[in-house]
Each structure stands twice: as structure tokens, then as C-alpha cells.
Amino acid sequence: MRSYGQLCSVAKALDVLGDRWTLLILRELLIQGPCRYTDLANGLPGIASNLLSERLRNLETSGLVWREAAPPPVATTLFHLTERGRAAEPVLVALARWGTPLIADAAPDDAIRAHWVPFSASVFLRGRDPGGVPVTVQLHTPLGSSVIEITTDGVTSRAGAADEPDITLEGMPQVILRLLAGELTVAEAEEQGLVLRGDPALLDAFHLAPA
Amino acid sequence: MRSYGQLCSVAKALDVLGDRWTLLILRELLIQGPCRYTDLANGLPGIASNLLSERLRNLETSGLVWREAAPPPVATTLFHLTERGRAAEPVLVALARWGTPLIADAAPDDAIRAHWVPFSASVFLRGRDPGGVPVTVQLHTPLGSSVIEITTDGVTSRAGAADEPDITLEGMPQVILRLLAGELTVAEAEEQGLVLRGDPALLDAFHLAPA
DNA sequence: CGGCATCCTCTTTGATACTG
């Protein structure tokens, strides 16, 4: 990207992060952890191969990503975030929070990946203490199941199922996200097909907790 | 901007905010408040006039900006942020925090504007309670003077001088920013020409306060 | 002067095909 040439921290950040696809590549590495090239391509439907390759090179030069090259005969490269790359997480969290209302009017043919859901959902739980941590939130969508775990150390999300979730949400990603974002009440979400098990009061605790 | 076509809140946010210049236009409106076209052009050195005009139109259709048209003979248009536009502030703050280390290796011919300084500086004081609020920080740079005020309501910045600042920092923007970011100690900043008046312990209070 | 619209050139992106 061409530099804005402005002595301003926002402009300097955008000089590095502002290229098309760049922040979405960071999203993938933050959610999925170390990725192969094809894992990235798969998590970024629509990206052209030459762009992915070029962006990864730029991110490497900027010090956000490093590549671990396994020697032949394994011959697979793993792309990792550096500390500096992980430091961009608050940018993605802020974008995800701001972007959630836009989920409501998504195009019907939008691409979707199972691992996006727990991340988008978890951004509303970050920095909020609902009281009785640790809390485990189990999500079930037609795409698969995932778990969000809130501990004193922070919020993590992963695919799979938890042993004893405090609350379980089953439904379409759009509905779950808008519920967690506080855009829908539990009643409204249930009208849209959400099935909730566990203590609904826990959701209120999230929204009332200091951000 | 062409949509990413992904059902993910980050991608949806970038569909609206990801165009070149768009976030910097929001920066200007957040810092300066309602602006005329030429105020914006002035705060965005390097932007082409047709791009500014097009971006403003897009921001208007996306509901982030509205224009107040003063009727002739005044005949000046004021561009305002909507509530939704102001809601993007956390994105700018996250970018500014991440971008501050990049200020250190700025090009010598980078453009600079006086009103960028207190905003970039204030992002490190947001969400932190140094204890004895309200706190007033006075900045003096070769470009002009500005004030950052931290109250229980939040953090604001403005041009000008305060009556009784708790702390005064005088020096180059780069040095002030890196000091507030915690990248420089007071001693290191003073080596680089910073003059500090008031209680230096206040700075430690900022950095030790919970984020 | 303020707020653009037009025209032109150059760069970036996108889609697809191909390779070690």
C-alpha cells in the first residue's frame, strides 16, 4: 500500500493494515492459529492466490507474520503471527463489534465458515465480567459446534463441545450474534428459531457488565 | 468498495470502513467535529478532491455522516457524524494504539497537523483511571498547544491552553506520543528535548492503571 | 471561495491458468 505520508498513528497503522484483505488474513491467523497457505485460502473465500501470497510477504516484512518452513519431505509451510501481529487483535475486535449490526442485512449468498462464528460472538464478551467467571458458552449452528470460554485470563473460542456449558445457544449464526450483541432480546431470538438451554440471566449479566 | 461477501462481522465492517481514506475521514470528523469540505481536505493532505467527494457520499449512504446545507447566501455545507459514525471511534482508537510505535520511523517529509497530536496522545489515556480524576494534560509542540482532559465522563482533547494543568509536556509530537505510549521513559524523552512540568508520577499512574 | 465533476494516467485488484 502506498503510504498516506501523515505523521499520525492512525495513518501509520493503516499504512500497514489498510490494504484490502490484510486485516482478514490477521483474523484467520488469530482465530485458527498457525495456518498453512491452503488453510488461509480456505478461510478467505474470494481472495486471489497472487494477493494472498503478496499480502503474506508484506505482513512478513512488516513483522506481523513469520513462516515456519518444514523441510522436505514434509514440505509444508506454517504461517504464524508474531507478538506484534497478535497486538492487532483489538483492532479486529473493534471492527467486529461495530460490524455486527450489518450482519442483519447480509446477502443470501455470502460465504460462511464455522470458525468465524465463535470469534464474532466472543467479541461481545471480551473485557466484560459477568460475575461468576469462569463461564462456558456452547454454540450449535448448522455449520458445527463451538465453545467460548471466559476466564479471568480472557476469552478464548474453539471448535467442538464443552463438558458442562453454563449456557447453550442453538440456531443460525445471524441470530446468535445479534443476541449476544444485545440487538435482539431472548424472546425475539427464540422467535427466529433460537433454542436456549441454561440460565438466560447470564446474557443480561454480559450486557450489564462494564465494558 | 467491493464487498468481501463474507458473513462475518469483521468483513462486514470492512465493507463499509475498508476503503482507502474512509477511516481517516472519520478521524477528522471525530477530532474536529462538524467540518466544511475544505476543512476535511486540509486535514487529509494527499487526498484527491474527487475521492473526498465520493467517500463523503458513500459515508452518507452508509449512515455514518450527514450533511447540513446552509442555505444561500451563507452557502456552506457542514459534514457531521451520525451516532453510527461516532460508534466507530473504538476502531480508530485501536488503530492509533497499534500504530504509535510506527511513529518512531516516520519519513521526514510526512505531513503533520496540529489537531492530530492530542488525539493520538489521548488514546493512551482512554479507559484508564489514573486515580485522581479529573486530570488535565497540557501539550505544547512547535505546531501549537492543546489540552487533554480526563474526567469520569471520558477523555476529550481540544486546541488551546488550560488554566491549571496537572502536567505540561513540551516537545516534538513524536517524543510526546512515545512517552505517553510508554515506549520512552521520562529520562529518555527529556534526552530528546522534552520539557516536563508538573508531577511526573502522573504518567506512571496512567501506565499502571488498568486498561 | 466552496464543493464538486471530468478527463486522463497509473496502480491495484480479480479471475484464472499454470508450475516446482
Next chain:
DNA sequence: CAGTATCAAAGAGGATGCCG
């Protein structure tokens, strides 16, 4: 698997002109 190569289309940058 992890990319290059190629080429068409879209977008950005810069200059200038226009109109109240």
C-alpha cells in the same frame, strides 16, 4: 502444497474546469 504468470477490470492520483 505453495505459490507464479498473465491479463482484464476497477480504483486511486493528479490536473483542470465549472458553477453558484
